[in-house]
Amino acid sequence: MTIPSDETLSALVTEYGTPLWIYDAAAIRGRIAQLSAFDIVRFAQKACSNIHILREMRKAGVFVDAVSLGEIERAMRAGFTAGGASNAAEIVFTADVFDRPTLERVVADGIEVNIGSIDMLHQLGERSPGHRVWLRINPGFGHGHSNKTNTGGENSKHGIWFEQLQEAVALTQKYSLKLVGLHMHIGSGVDYGHLQRVCGAMVGFCRELNVDIEAISAGGGLSVPYREGEEEIDPSHYYSLWDAARRQIEARFGHPIRLEIEPGRFLTADSGVLLAEVRAVKMMGRNRFVLVDAGFNDLARPAMYGSYHNISVVPGKAARSAVSELLPTVVAGPLCESGDVFTQAETGIVQQRDLPEAHVGDYLVFHGAGAYGATMSSNYNSRLYAPEVLIDGAKHRLIRKRQSLNDLLVLEDV
């Protein structure tokens, strides 16, 4: 994203306070355009599920993936429908289990389901013959930027184990479920080596099928660079590998096959930042700690995966001479946990990072925070959800209010 100027950031802080999530609509549109070769781009909304962002996606012709009742509700309130103009459903529910309320909703509204377990097939089949389903295959291998985001192989709970594909297909027939297609998502942060393997596996699974399908889904997982110098995935290369697989599958079935992709991070990660104010600076032996008013309750990725987010410093109002010197700095939050640190080498290992000298009253910008940022926030330490702002050209608007103390406590009002 084009980082807003220091003046714009200061104006936003005056209006909304900190911590604050800021997104750039033009940057999101730019990312969508990079994937236009795919027949359907289906946004994995878990990355950034604000209803106003979903509306932007919808305006740009993107469809949506939902993984919970809450995400189904968000999608519908953003204007997506269970059906779709073409064969492709606007909403697909992807999961490994049905909780009971979600099964009710999926059946009542006829929402297409990407099935991740044999039990789901029984539960849906018994309730809703004729329902449109995908089968999500775990091909026996996976890959992720962290073990926690690897969704393939025998240590992963996701999908139907590839050796049970025939059993799953037989169940779709037993229950007269309509098999739309096969889906694979082996993890977040896929590289080309793994991609080739996934495409090959998809072709192999399709050759095994004794029933017809309409579509295949490449899943998500396209990585984005979080630090300078990190390689950016080339969407056209990505597409050409999948397109080649699709052509082999079309040859097998003798008709066109729709190619879907399901990215989360790629569409929004670098379109969002988290802005926080420096509230304390202290030396702990050799370590210079800069403490801000956002914690891992806001941005969980560094504490959860040891993830790297670029950090820049915006001078606050206090006038002082410009310092260009970089200082080894540990950036941390306000939570009562030693792991509440944004600069970690790996989970739990505090790391200094060379940053411009920051003082109390300055602001820190955490970059690459538009995916799995606000959506992974919690109320830990009874801290309030931060507001979200969407910038579009010269305009900006509030798309989520700051949570109030009343909102925080209302459910306990019993």
Ligand code: LLP
């Ligand atoms: N499709 C399925 C079935 C998924 O499970 C996921 C992500 C995606 C698509 C989108 O993956 P993406 O394109 O965003 O990599 N919280 C972690 C990421 C967890 C991803 C879970 N599933 C993080 O902050 O890196």
